Amino acid sequence: MAVGAGSEHPQRPARDEPATRDNWMYPPAGGGWTWDQVQGLILPFDWELLGGKIVVRGASKWWHNLVRDELYYRLRGAKPRNLVINSEQSVFFNENNVPRPDIVIFERQGLDVDQDCIPVENVVLAVEVVSPGSRTEDRFLKPAMYAQAGIGYFWRVERGEGNVPEVHECWRHKEAGFYVPSPDRPTHVGTFKTDVPFPVEIDLRSLIDF
Template identity: 55%
Template sequence: MIAERLEKATPENWMFPPEEGWTADQVEDLELPFDWELVDGVVVVRGRTVPWHNYVRRRIERHLEDALREPYDVLSEQCVLIDKYNPPVPDIVVYDKRGIDLFEAKYIPVEKAVLIVEVVSPGSRQDDRVRKPAMYAAAGVPYYWRVERGEDNLPEVHEYWLHRERGEYIPCPERPCHVGKLETDRPFPVAIDLTALLKL
């Protein structure tokens, strides 16, 4: 049982997790010919993203980076360690960089995350709308943005704040859905012209 618990996931055995599930350390070196994520100790194939998704993610990350205030930093496609069985890879994470060694860190600890942004794509609708926000809220991440593709193909940003007593997200009271322009002061002031986001 101990040997089973200590083994590493490989391209040959990843689909047969130990009884308790794989841990983040056991899959950290796993290389597979597709994008994947560890969910409750099980390796799960991630839906393929489209250029719209990737372009929007990159542009929002750039705007957040331009608006950063100390002590925050921003990364895209970076594991956030919820627990050893759940290191999700959000599209964008804004985090408190204090105490994190850039050269040694494998993950962003969830207690350091202050804002997580997920850009919804056809293969991630259920995850981005239901599973992941519930998981991030339960872990105490203060703010969550869900970016949807509007009917005009422009991004719409749904802004959520953590209701700490209930342990779940509630829509931002002032403006739950940003269309045309995103303006918020949480976790720091940022303004994004959503109508110009896709201009080449």
Template identity: 60%
Template sequence: MGAVMAAEARYQQPERATPENWMYPPADGWTYDQVKELVLPCDWELLGGKIVVRGETRWWHNRVRNRLYTRIDDLLQEPYTVEAEQALFVDKRNAPRPDVLVFDKTGLDVGTVDCIPVENAVLAIEVVSPGSVSEDRLYKPTIYASVGIDYYWRVERGPDIAPEVHEFWRDAEAGLFVPSPERRTHVGTLKTTVPFPIEIDLRNLIKI
């Protein structure tokens, strides 16, 4: 019976995603309204109209993400705030969850907003893990740049396991990210002036 229901779900045009049909998107893909109430026993995000399961991450990834969030939170300047794994509404078929997102909180109600409007986002950060290499190096930065997010950090694991931060600025003419003209790769210490002054000892992010 379960196999029959799954097969039928492939060919019907569902009104919303459910735990039974989420892996079978409509021909033109899921929309955010169709998936926003979906509950699965795993983390996921909406990319290109498909529900993409976020793989299990290693302690290194979680430690770096969490401590980057904390350090940035300590350095915030108005009108910005920061969240980890906060859904970002890019368009109706793309609602990624950056590992860390810095955004302008003006006009947003913390009690009701479930997905940050992309026009409020200023910096998206992705910490690369083995299961997210293509998304973090290719797909997500292309999306973020095309919709006007000004800054992108790609955080990679260096040879001594300390994180290295590749900083990108958006080229408004091309609509693409280019390496920061100030410092394209941060090793040892992350120091940047945008979107506000930030200085972080990267080695301390992985100290136990």
């Protein structure tokens, strides 16, 4: 990408120019990157599209990956047959927002296994496992996005005492359009037990002791 002589900042890409390894950090004016512009982008790190910007996903710790993977397998065994579970799956909200929740559970009806993204309309649950590099996104930015997009349930997994995970269970308030703590048990310590969006009971220490 050309840089003018004496210029301090590279020229921003044109509105319809695809993202590349050289220009990805400079979203086009007037709305930023769209999914069509970035879906073929290959970078040497994980990333997602948030607010028209390519956001680098911070390197996760072993604890984060262990908890995410173990929780994935427990939920996979508990979910009903009409639902699908994936980890690190892109979800299409709109052309400027395509996040990748740590775990996403969605309805399979009408979907093609070859598609790149899951439509947000199919998603029933999003899960984020908080790590030091993602606290702001996982605690504030993403829950607000997920609720606004209509995802009914959101779980935030935090690192508790003795490294044992704690699950903060949230339900979307239909009238207000944002997440509120589960009325029955908003924070699960020791054992995670809920009936929505499907029944599941998990010994949280078992996610790190096996």
